Amino acid sequence: xxxIAINNFAKLxxxxxxxxxxxxxxxxxxxxxxxxxxxxxxxxxxxxxxLYINSILSKYPVFIYNLTQFGDALVFLSFLSVFIxxxxxxxxxxxxxxxxxxVLCSLLKWFxxxxxxxxxxxxxxxxxxxxLLCGNNSLPSGHSITVFTILTVSLFAFxxxxxxxxxxxxxxxxxxxxxxxxxxxxxxxxYPLDVIIGSIIGYISGVLGILIDQKCKLWxxxxxxxxxxxxxxxxxxxxxxxxxxxxxxxxxxxxxxxxSLIISLYLIIHSYVKK
Numbered sequence: 001x002x003x004i005a006i007n008n009f010a011k012l013x014x015x016x017x018x019x020x021x022x023x024x025x026x027x028x029x030x031x032x033x034x035x036x037x038x039x040x041x042x043x044x045x046x047x048x049x050x051l052y053i054n055s056i057l058s059k060y061p062v063f064i065y066n067l068t069q070f071g072d073a074l075v076f077l078s079f080l081s082v083f084i085x086x087x088x089x090x091x092x093x094x095x096x097x098x099x100x101x102x103v104l105c106s107l108l109k110w111f112x113x114x115x116x117x118x119x120x121x122x123x124x125x126x127x128x129x130x131x132l133l134c135g136n137n138s139l140p141s142g143h144s145i146t147v148f149t150i151l152t153v154s155l156f157a158f159x160x161x162x163x164x165x166x167x168x169x170x171x172x173x174x175x176x177x178x179x180x181x182x183x184x185x186x187x188x189x190x191y192p193l194d195v196i197i198g199s200i201i202g203y204i205s206g207v208l209g210i211l212i213d214q215k216c217k218l219w220x221x222x223x224x225x226x227x228x229x230x231x232x233x234x235x236x237x238x239x240x241x242x243x244x245x246x247x248x249x250x251x252x253x254x255x256x257x258x259x260s261l262i263i264s265l266y267l268i269i270h271s272y273v274k275k
Contacts, residue, residue, distance in 0.1 A: 002223070005089040005157040009210050012156060016207045020200045027197060039113070042139070043120045046191040050117060051126055057186025058127035065129050066253040068183035071143020073098060074238060076150050078257035081264035084231055085271055088223030090157045094150065095219050097209020101149040104201055105142045114139035117188055128188035130249075141190045141198035144181040148202025151177045153209060177202075228272040235265045 031037050036045035057064050069075045083090045116138040118128060155173045160166050181199050184190040190198075213219075221227055239261050246254045 001158075002087045002089050005087050008156050008159050009089065009093060009214065012207070012210050012214075014211060017204060020204050020207075023200055024197070027193065031193075039115055039136075042114060042193075043117070043191065046193055047121070049192050050185060051121075053182065053185045053192060054117075054126045054188055057183065058129060058188070060186075061127075061129045064183040064186040066251050067180055068130075068143065068187050068189075069251060069253045070180045071141075071146050071184065073146050073150070074241060075253060075257045076146065078238065078242070078260045080150070080154070081235065081261055082267060084222060084264070085268055087157065090153065091222050092217075092219040093157070093209050093213045094153050095222075096213050096216075097149050097153050097206045098146075100208045100212070101145050101202060101205035104205055105140065105145045105198075108140050108201065109137040109142070112139040113137070114194070117191060126188050130187050130189075133189050138190055139194050139197065140201050141181065141184050141194040143184050144190075144195040144198030145202040145205060147180045148177050148199045149205040149209070150202075152203045152206025156206075156210060225272055228268050231268055232265065232272070235261050235268070239265075 031042065031045070034041070034045050036042045077094070080090070080094070113136045115136050116133050117126065118132050119134040119136065123132075151173050155170065158169070160169055177199060181195040182192075184195050185192055239258055242254050242258050242261070245251075246258075
C-alpha cells in the first residue's frame with residue numbers, strides 16, 4: 001500500500017490547484033456582487049440559509065455533535081494512526097499538509113475577523129449544540145479545513161486506477177467531507193460559506209502538502225522502525241487527551257478514537273519488538 005501512495009503522490013501536479021482557486025474567485029465575485037464583503041453584510045447575506053440548515057441538522061444534536069468532532073485533528077487522525085506502520089508515506093504528506101492548513105487557517109481567520117453566528121443573532125433564533133462560540137473568527141471554518149486537508153491527502157493516496165472506481169471514490173470522499181463540514185452549521189458555530197470556503201482551503205492545503213513533500217523530504221524518518229518508541233509515547237499521550245475529552249464530553253466518537261489508537265499501539269509495539 002505504501003508503494004501505491006508513493007506512486008499516486010508522484011503523479012500529481014500544481015494544476016490541481018486551478019479549480020479550487022477558481023471556486024474561491026467565484027465566491028469572492030458573488031460576495032462582491034451582493035455587497036457582502038464586510039462583516040455585517042456577509043452575515044446578513046447568509047442568514048436565511050444558516051437558519052434553515054441549522055434548524056434541520058440540529059434536530060439530531062447527539063449525531064451531529066459526534067460527527068463534528070472529526071474536525072478535531074486528534075480525533076480524525078486517530079482513525080488513520082495505523083497507517084504509520086503500513087503507509088508511512090501517507091503520514092509524511094499528512095504532517096506537511098496539516099502544517100500548511102494550520103498556517104492558512106490562522107492567517108485567514110486573523111485577516112477576515114468575521115463574527116460567528118452567536119455574536120450576531122439572538123440565541124433563541126437558532127440552536128447551539130455544544131459550546132457557545134462568540135468570537136470574530138468565523139471565516140473560514142477551521143474544522144472544515146482540517147477535515148478536507150486529511151481527506152484530500154487520503155483521497156490521492158488511495159486513488160484507484162479504474163475510472164469507475166475513481167469516480168465512486170472521489171464522490172464518497174467529497175460527500176463525507178461535506179457532511180462533516182456542514183455539521184458546523186448544525187451546531188451553530190459557522191455560516192454555510194464559512195464551511196464551503198474552509199473545505200476549499202482544506203483541499204488546497206492537502207494538495208500543497210503533497211507538492212511540498214515532493215520537493216522536501218522532511219518526514220522520511222516516519223517509516224523507520226527505530227523511531228517507533230516515539231509513536232508509542234505519542235499514542236499513549238493521545239489516549240490520555242481523549243480520556244480527558246470523555247470526562248468533559250462523554251461522546252461515543254472519543255471511544256472509537258481511543259479504540260483505534262489502542263489497536264495501532266498494539267500493532268506498532270508488536271512490529272517494534274519483532275524487529
